[in-house]
Amino acid sequence: MQFIDLKTQYEKLKKEIDVNISSVLNSNQYMMGDFIKQLERSLAEYVGTKYCITCANGTDALQLALMAWNIKKGDAVFVPSFTFYATAEVVSLLGATPIFIDSDSQTFNMDAMKLEKAIKDILNTSELKPKAVIPVDLFGLPADYENIKKIATKYDLKILEDGAQGFGGSYQNRKACSFGDISTTSFFPAKPLGCYGDGGAIFTDNIDYYDILKSLRIHGKGSFKYDNIRIGLNSRLDNIQAAILLPKLKAFSDYELKDRNEIAKEYTKKLHNYATVPYIPKNTISSYAQYTILLENEETRNSLKECLHEKGIPSMIYYPKPLHKQTVYKDYNFNLNELNVAEDLSKRCLSLPMHPYLRSEQIDFICQSVIKELLVIRSNG
Numbered sequence: 001m002q003f004i005d006l007k008t009q010y011e012k013l014k015k016e017i018d019v020n021i022s023s024v025l026n027s028n029q030y031m032m033g034d035f036i037k038q039l040e041r042s043l044a045e046y047v048g049t050k051y052c053i054t055c056a057n058g059t060d061a062l063q064l065a066l067m068a069w070n071i072k073k074g075d076a077v078f079v080p081s082f083t084f085y086a087t088a089e090v091v092s093l094l095g096a097t098p099i100f101i102d103s104d105s106q107t108f109n110m111d112a113m114k115l116e117k118a119i120k121d122i123l124n125t126s127e128l129k130p131k132a133v134i135p136v137d138l139f140g141l142p143a144d145y146e147n148i149k150k151i152a153t154k155y156d157l158k159i160l161e162d163g164a165q166g167f168g169g170s171y172q173n174r175k176a177c178s179f180g181d182i183s184t185t186s187f188f189p190a191k192p193l194g195c196y197g198d199g200g201a202i203f204t205d206n207i208d209y210y211d212i213l214k215s216l217r218i219h220g221k222g223s224f225k226y227d228n229i230r231i232g233l234n235s236r237l238d239n240i241q242a243a244i245l246l247p248k249l250k251a252f253s254d255y256e257l258k259d260r261n262e263i264a265k266e267y268t269k270k271l272h273n274y275a276t277v278p279y280i281p282k283n284t285i286s287s288y289a290q291y292t293i294l295l296e297n298e299e300t301r302n303s304l305k306e307c308l309h310e311k312g313i314p315s316m317i318y319y320p321k322p323l324h325k326q327t328v329y330k331d332y333n334f335n336l337n338e339l340n341v342a343e344d345l346s347k348r349c350l351s352l353p354m355h356p357y358l359r360s361e362q363i364d365f366i367c368q369s370v371i372k373e374l375l376v377i378r379s380n381g
C-alpha cells in the first residue's frame, strides 16, 4: 500500500500526460512556452484570482512574494510553528525575523487570537517592524481568514497565504490561494495537485505585485531578459511540468478533490469513536492534503505507527518537531508566545494514507487495523 499512490493516477491519465510531454519534446520550446501560459490562465481561473505566476517550487513562491514586498532585516513576519520548515525558512533567508504563533487545537491552523497578542508584544518589546503574516492552510484546511484579515487590517500587515497544502480547499465559497494579498502553492509530487518534479505558483489580484513577481522570477528582468532592474531569482516552472499539470488539474477539479473528500468522510465515519478526527469548520472544505488523526499521547501514537507499519500500512508524522524547537532556531529570542498546542500536536498527530485512488477495501483494512491496534495498545496501557 502507498501513502500517496501517484502511479495509479499516472496510469489513469497516461494518455493525455504522454501526449503533452512529447509535444513539449517535439516543440523545441522548453521554458516559458504555451503550456505555461495555458496553465497560468487555468490556475487563476480555478482559484478565482486575476493573476497567476508559475515558478520553480513552493518555497521560491513564498520567497518571491516576500521579495516583492521588500521584506528585510528588521521586519517581523508571523508564521505558525506547526508547519513545514519552508514557511519560516524564507523569512530567515531574507534576513527578517519569523515570529512563531501557536495553533488552534481544533483546526491545527494559526490561532488568530495568539497572532494579535504576538503583534502587540513585538510592538511593545522589540525594535522589529511587523510587516506580514503567513497563514498556512495546514493539511488542506484553509486558515481562519476572517479573523486573520481583521487583525492584518488593524496592524497594517500584508497576508501571504501559504497554500502549498491548501490548493483546492475553500472557505465561504472562495477557493484557497485567493485569501492573501499574495497566495502561493506548491506542485511537489505529494501535494494535492502535484507535478513530476518541483513546481510552484503565486496568485494575486494586484497588478503591481504581478508585474514585480514576473520580473523577480526571471533574474529581476526589466523590459527584456538582458535588462536587469532588480535582484531576483531564476525560478521558472518548465514547460514539461506545465504540460503534466494541465491534465492533472482537470482530473483534480473534475473528480479528485471530490474523491478525497469522500475518502475522508469514510475515514471519519469509521474512526471518530477511537481517535480525534479532522475538524472542518462551517463553510469550509478541505483539500485533505493529509488525513491526520490525534491520539491521546505520544506513546500510543508511536505504538500505533509501528503496528500499522508491521501490517504494511504506511503512516507519517507531520510534523514531529514544531519549528520553534528546530535546531536552526535554538538560539532564538522571539518565542514570546506559549507554543503549547504546537508542541502537543507534534506528539500526538498521525497522518494516514490519503490520495484520491484509495479503494474502499483499503480504507476498511486501514480503519479496522487502526481500531484493532488501538484496542490492544489501550488494554495494555
Ligand SMILES: *Cc1c(COP(=O)(O)O)cnc(C)c1O
Binding pocket: 057, 058, 059, 060, 083, 084, 086, 087, 136, 162, 164, 165, 186, 187, 188, 198, 199, 200
Ligand atoms: C511543501 C510545502 C512548502 C514548500 O513547497 P516546495 O514546493 O516543496 O518548495 C511550503 N509550505 C508548506 C506548508 C508546504 O507543505
